[in-house]
Amino acid sequence: MVLLHKIQVGETVRILKIDAGKTLEGQLQHMGIREGEVLKVIQNTKGPIIVAKEAMRLALGRGMSQKIWVEVLSGVKRDDVKVAKPARERV
Amino acid sequence: MMKPTICLAGNPNSGKTTIFNALAHSRETIGNWPGTTVEVKESSCRIGGEDFRIVDLPGIYSLTAYSMDERVASEFLLQERPDAVLCVVDSSNLERNLYLTCQLLEMGQRVVICLNKMDLAKRRGFEICSADLSKILGVPVVEAVASQNKGIVELQSILFEAQKQSSKALRIDYGELEPFISQLERKLQEAQIQANFLDRALAVKLLEEGPTSTEFVRKAPRGEEVLQDVAWIKGSVTVNIKAQVLEKRYAFIKGLVAECVTKTLTLEDLITFSDRIDKVLTHRIFGLPIFLSAMYALFWIVFTVGEPFVSIIENVFTFFGSKVAAGIVSFGLPAWLASLVSDGIFSGVGSVVAFLPYIMLLYLGISFLQDTGYLARAAFIMDRFMHALGLHGKSFIPMLLGFGCSIPGIMAARTLGSRKDRVLTIMVLPLMSCAARLPVYTLFAGAFFKENQGLVVFSLYLLGIVMAIVMAKLLRQVLFKGETAPLIMELPPYRLPLLKDVLMHMWVQALMFVKKAGTIIFIFVVLTWFLASLPWGVEYASEASIIGRIGKIVAPVFTPAGYGFWQAGVALFFGVMAKETVVGILGTLYGAQEGALPAVLVQHFTPASAYAFLVMVALYIPCLPTLATIRKEIGTKWAYLAAFYMFALAWIMSVLVFQAANLWASLFPVV
Numbered sequence A: 001m002v003l004l005h006k007i008q009v010g011e012t013v014r015i016l017k018i019d020a021g022k023t024l025e026g027q028l029q030h031m032g033i034r035e036g037e038v039l040k041v042i043q044n045t046k047g048p049i050i051v052a053k054e055a056m057r058l059a060l061g062r063g064m065s066q067k068i069w070v071e072v073l074s075g076v077k078r079d080d081v082k083v084a085k086p087a088r089e090r091v
Numbered sequence B: 001m002m003k004p005t006i007c008l009a010g011n012p013n014s015g016k017t018t019i020f021n022a023l024a025h026s027r028e029t030i031g032n033w034p035g036t037t038v039e040v041k042e043s044s045c046r047i048g049g050e051d052f053r054i055v056d057l058p059g060i061y062s063l064t065a066y067s068m069d070e071r072v073a074s075e076f077l078l079q080e081r082p083d084a085v086l087c088v089v090d091s092s093n094l095e096r097n098l099y100l101t102c103q104l105l106e107m108g109q110r111v112v113i114c115l116n117k118m119d120l121a122k123r124r125g126f127e128i129c130s131a132d133l134s135k136i137l138g139v140p141v142v143e144a145v146a147s148q149n150k151g152i153v154e155l156q157s158i159l160f161e162a163q164k165q166s167s168k169a170l171r172i173d174y175g176e177l178e179p180f181i182s183q184l185e186r187k188l189q190e191a192q193i194q195a196n197f198l199d200r201a202l203a204v205k206l207l208e209e210g211p212t213s214t215e216f217v218r219k220a221p222r223g224e225e226v227l228q229d230v231a232w233i234k235g236s237v238t239v240n241i242k243a244q245v246l247e248k249r250y251a252f253i254k255g256l257v258a259e260c261v262t263k264t265l266t267l268e269d270l271i272t273f274s275d276r277i278d279k280v281l282t283h284r285i286f287g288l289p290i291f292l293s294a295m296y297a298l299f300w301i302v303f304t305v306g307e308p309f310v311s312i313i314e315n316v317f318t319f320f321g322s323k324v325a326a327g328i329v330s331f332g333l334p335a336w337l338a339s340l341v342s343d344g345i346f347s348g349v350g351s352v353v354a355f356l357p358y359i360m361l362l363y364l365g366i367s368f369l370q371d372t373g374y375l376a377r378a379a380f381i382m383d384r385f386m387h388a389l390g391l392h393g394k395s396f397i398p399m400l401l402g403f404g405c406s407i408p409g410i411m412a413a414r415t416l417g418s419r420k421d422r423v424l425t426i427m428v429l430p431l432m433s434c435a436a437r438l439p440v441y442t443l444f445a446g447a448f449f450k451e452n453q454g455l456v457v458f459s460l461y462l463l464g465i466v467m468a469i470v471m472a473k474l475l476r477q478v479l480f481k482g483e484t485a486p487l488i489m490e491l492p493p494y495r496l497p498l499l500k501d502v503l504m505h506m507w508v509q510a511l512m513f514v515k516k517a518g519t520i521i522f523i524f525v526v527l528t529w530f531l532a533s534l535p536w537g538v539e540y541a542s543e544a545s546i547i548g549r550i551g552k553i554v555a556p557v558f559t560p561a562g563y564g565f566w567q568a569g570v571a572l573f574f575g576v577m578a579k580e581t582v583v584g585i586l587g588t589l590y591g592a593q594e595g596a597l598p599a600v601l602v603q604h605f606t607p608a609s610a611y612a613f614l615v616m617v618a619l620y621i622p623c624l625p626t627l628a629t630i631r632k633e634i635g636t637k638w639a640y641l642a643a644f645y646m647f648a649l650a651w652i653m654s655v656l657v658f659q660a661a662n663l664w665a666s667l668f669p670v671v
Helices: A022-030 B016-023 B068-079 B091-107 B118-123 B130-137 B152-162 B175-190 B199-207 B211-219 B223-236 B241-260 B273-281 B287-330 B335-353 B356-372 B374-388 B393-401 B406-415 B419-431 B435-448 B450-478 B499-533 B546-561 B566-575 B581-589 B594-604 B607-619 B624-634 B636-667
Strands: A012-018 A038-044 A049-053 A056-060 A068-074 B005-010 B029-032 B039-047 B050-056 B084-090 B111-116 B126-128 B141-143 B261-263 B488-491
Touching: A012 A022, A022 B241, A022 B488, A038 B273, A056 B273, A056 B374, B005 B016, B005 B068, B005 B091, B016 B039, B016 B050, B016 B084, B016 B111, B016 B152, B016 B499, B039 B152, B068 B211, B068 B406, B084 B091, B084 B152, B091 B111, B091 B118, B091 B126, B091 B199, B091 B241, B111 B118, B111 B130, B111 B152, B118 B126, B130 B141, B130 B241, B141 B152, B175 B199, B175 B223, B175 B241, B199 B211, B199 B223, B199 B241, B211 B223, B241 B261, B273 B287, B273 B374, B287 B335, B287 B356, B287 B374, B335 B499, B356 B374, B356 B393, B356 B435, B356 B499, B374 B393, B374 B488, B393 B406, B393 B419, B406 B419, B406 B499, B406 B624, B419 B450, B419 B624, B419 B636, B435 B450, B435 B581, B435 B594, B435 B607, B450 B607, B450 B636, B499 B546, B499 B581, B546 B566, B546 B607, B546 B636, B566 B581, B566 B607, B581 B594, B607 B636, B624 B636
Parallel strands: B005 B050, B005 B084, B084 B111, B111 B141
Antiparallel strands: A012 A038, A012 A068, A038 A049, A049 A056, A056 B488, B029 B039, B039 B050, B126 B261
8 A cells, every 4th residue: 555646657556445534535536536446547647647537637736645645556657758859059 | 488408517618619609690798597596698690591599508518516607607507498408519628528518418408519629629539420429429410610700501501400309318327336326316306306308317417416406405495305315325325425436437448538539649649739838838947937027918918009009999988978068058958967977978988998098908918918818827826925915826816907997897706716715816906006096006106106107006006916915914814814725727839819709708808897987977977967066056065065075074094094085085995986086076076187186186185095995996996896796796894894804004004105105205205
């Protein structure tokens, strides 16, 4: 069991538990983010993260992603995301 | 006879607005419902030779009120019984979208489902059988691609049929909750409490603790009895009612989707073009600089393109003002009437309408960014920063709108879920320099700081932002203790916006400003004219006039800031009605035409007091229409607090600036 904000970009996870209090949980649930659903992490900055649930892309603040417990389904790590710095051409 | 009402409901980003714009014939207006604060967009349309009223509810995920938008939608459905509800569904995101659809069907509304974005759904590997969906739910289902105008004609004919037919309610089996639902239903009938939809749906909503429904029942004569029953049921069941209701509804939807949809692609296949753009635009490091450049470009375009239009409008108003005044005199009508028309109405209203180009362009740009999907990313990028200030990532969009006019900004804060965040955003939002303050800035910057005009104006915008940051921090610590609600926001896929939608969007927001210019400002301009002319016989806008006397009372307050003379006092006093009138009033009081005003100002202000005056204008009391909006949106005490704290803040900053400038000058005299 891991918290969602620790998940790397490109990994697929299943939600195990949302620990966020009535209101936030309700809000997430009505958007289809519930226990048992599968998410894919699209972007993980030091602040908020972006997850995909099927066609939906959802931005979650840091405080939110720290309240969602998940299990990792695929270990596909996408280290190739790091953009290689292009050599600057000087005229 | 009342026109039949069609109401549009759907998730955010379902394409609801596009469909609304395609159906609506005339321009939309903001409808007001009596007795509540509900404000919904409405328009009219003609289908099959009959006129319909068409209402666009805010984009919502469910009818359980978590945000103000959801509250507005639920209140509308409680109060009105639309003849048909068009539920717009994003087919590429079917499961989640059907949640709202189910809630509407359970209420017994006459629903027509519009499966929008069918092209996108196909590309994402969903094969949806709309005939099956229609059969299972018992309501008409229309496939559409609204952005290409596909399916709209069919939609019209089906809506026309549907509103005449009887409604069929959806009944979801809530398992062990069923006996309690029936019990509550009976109780509601016995207490003669009737909403505009089925008792069963109201009973379920009560068990779900829906705030609008609970309030509705509480207000009813025998409502307390029913609520006691609700409390009793809650105490006597062991299951979590909310979770149970949600579970059953989702189970139903899962079943429904399994029946009607074939998926040909997996989650892995669905890393889209949009996601690749996001890799760059929401990047941890590059995201912020890209965003700041975009904002810089936006404002640069607004002010560069807007300027010529602004001067054209100013000239037109001045020209017609003098022509009409001359006409009035030549007809033998009294000179005071000519003065009222040209000095009061034309120059006053003209000075306001003149910067409409800035507002229109800014809102055009913002609407464009919003429709491409980038604005939602901006909230994402800003979230960390805003969070550190005690604000919410979503607060950013209302604040951006505030640079045009505070009123649409305050209205846009409705999308914020938590009331604390919403109130805090609204409280600091007027510190963003609205377009109305710009004419004052440019007038003084041109007169006193010819070399650094741009810098001076920019510094005032920056001052507003910095003060908003300081105040947000402060208010969060004093009045709104506790954490900011974390960001939860859907990011729509990037797309090319439709011109029609962008223009409509801009129009709706600019309309709030135009309304203000057309009514409130007009009234105050005329009022100012009278106050400057009374008592009869005094020289217009002289010290002896009522306005002069008001100014003299107010003026001493501003002596420490370096502009303690009555003209400045009057200008600031009336600036509270509408900030832009400051320029016009100074012009009137000094008896100078637009062009001559800078020369006159130099005789009264020093550069230090001029800048102090601008600081005052930038930060002090929001204009009355803004205060009225604050009052309507979050309550009277907040409007008073905003007026009070902003005046105090502005006064302190203005005095500080003036005194510091003088101190500096005495320490380092210019030789």
